[in-house]
Amino acid sequence: MATQSSPGVPPNGWRTFLALWASQSVSRFGSALSWFALTIYMAQTLYPAPDQKAEFALATGALAIAATLLAVLVAPIAGSLADRTDRKCLMAVCDTLSGLLTLGMAALMLFTTAPFWVLLLFVIATQSLDILHEAAMDASLAMIVPDEHLTRANGLLNTTRQISGLLGPATAALLIGVPLMLSQNGTGGWLATLRDGVPFALAVDGLSYLLAAAFLTRLNIPSPPPAESAGSAVANVKADTRLGWTYLLRRPPLLQLLLIGAAVNFAASAIPVYQTLLTRYTLEDDWTTRGLGFAAALAIITTITSAGMVLGGVVISAWGGLKHNRVLGILVPSLVIGIGIIGMGLSRSLPLTAALFGLTVFSMPFAMAHSGGIWQAQVPREMQGRVFAVRRVISRFTVPLGMALVSALATRFPPGPVIVGMGVLVVVVAAVQLLNPSVRRVDDREYLDGLAAAKGG
The missing domain is CATH 1.20.1250.20 (MFS general substrate transporter like domains)
Incomplete structure (x- = not known):
């Protein structure tokens, strides 16, 4: 490769x-x-x-x-x-x-x-x-x-x-x-x-x-x-945004990789909302049986969630990630994230739900670190600012959308099924891309450049 x-x-x-x-x-x-x-x-x-x-x-x-x-x-x-x-x-x-x-x-x-x-x-x-x-x-x-x-x-x-x-x-x-x-x-x-x-x-x-x-x-x-100037500052921004989009459109594996991240952000950005909704409406019988109050139950879940995220970051930092087939460092953790979210929506046990939150966020630093490594290695150094700008717009725009959708649906439906649906979305997107041979080669610079040349750029 x-x-x-x-x-x-x-x-x-x-x-x-x-x-x-x-x-x-x-x-x-x-x-x-x-x-x-x-x-x-x-x-x-x-x-x-x-x-x-x-x-x-x-x-x-x-x-x-x-x-x-x-x-x-x-x-x-x-x-x-x-x-x-x-x-x-x-x-x-x-x-x-x-x-x-x-x-x-x-x-x-x-x-x-x-x-x-x-x-x-x-x-x-x-x-x-x-x-x-x-x-x-x-x-x-x-x-x-x-x-x-x-x-x-x-x-x-x-x-x-x-x-x-x-x-x-x-x-x-x-x-x-x-x-x-x-x-x-x-x-x-x-x-x-x-x-x-x-x-x-x-x-x-x-x-x-x-x-x-x-x-x-x-x-x-x-x-x-x-980069060469295209005229005024506004013209430069427009030209640079167009260049970023063109770069991605001519390299579909990178665009598909970006859509995976957008799907994960869409579903996982609402984790703080999941914590509150599940604790209040789904787990009430369990924490009441255990002699806990709402605040104590929510504190247990949020503490384990925070610990899971920090532990995941420490592990990936110490390990350094995959050296080959780095895309698996995105796709496999994304599957785990989706499965974890599904489990949250189905669980009726406080300890199990807390563990699922911890597992889900533990996987996130692995996906984020491998994703950053692939993008920084494959995009030419002189174009990274412009291409990464498009990447940020797509990935971050889904964050408020996901939180708004979950909040809106939770006003009409039980939170469990809503959260399960978000997890299913992540699992489907990650599984489809895991089976996509083009995405599996996203870490191959020559392959990406070959696709771009075939599309005329």
Whole structure:
């Protein structure tokens, strides 16, 4: 099987990646602190009254929707910039601007109450910068990491995201409680006078961004020659989006691989919804029999789910993934994910359901890491920003669709059958592609280029 070599990768590329991963992990952890801190700020400062529950729900929903939509809307711009600018410089600028914006928000909260519209603008700005940063970083991995280590590199990045999401809220809660703790002890000076520690948590996030930017300036991260300009910035984005689509349409195995990921995202993005619905409506008899309450039962499921995701990330990072037939590292875990979702919908036992959640999310890092490795190895380095932009639009657009569909169907039908249907969709899509000889050769660069040549590109 022919795979792309690793042209231009620096001899110490893996060490460069580890330094990049470590510094960006600090920034990622800071972002988890910041997001949780904003939620606490809205709950305790903007909408603290019992009769403001509706406003609080709308505000938190608006922030989540804004972040989700931005991931789709900004992706084409981010992909175009990643191929038209120095990627290391783009990442450093994004980190620096995010750090300054976050420190500015922290300072604002120190002296006044920031209204919701300011928080919304802050989220839009910082999330947009994060999307630009992600596009540049994803396209940079193949420039510094040998092909045989791309799966491990993606596994490490995914593990960081999961650990940050798991530990970030607890750490943020500790930071937010620092002023109260100091005031009770009669120490702390000006810190003890703060209304709460939300600005403190945001300041930590801002400093983590600036630290990541400082590390970037000392790393050797090459960029391919920039793409030729097609005219204005708008014309460039349109041309780049068209190029990304054309590249995929002329290589059907990559497009089919993308549809597998979209199907998994469509079904698995609603896992937090599955947890709540199943615990409340399907497992009530079981956890009641065991002498548990709803909160305790839900905590058991969410804890095992989080542990499963982190454990899966650790395993794929330590293992490094398949070196040959890497597509099996996507298709087989996707089958497991689908079977796990089906089992969730059928189960009436709390321990079994929790175990199925853990198994399902344990499989996700394997599929994500192998998928990232294949895309980064097969797509030419100078086109990765534009092609990956199309990939992000398709894969992430299915996330809100899946959550909306499950929520809507659950208002009319029992959650169990709805969840089973989502799992069946994943199993069917993964099984069909597992039997598809064309998809099985998606890791063969010469085969993909041959298909493109036959289609005239």
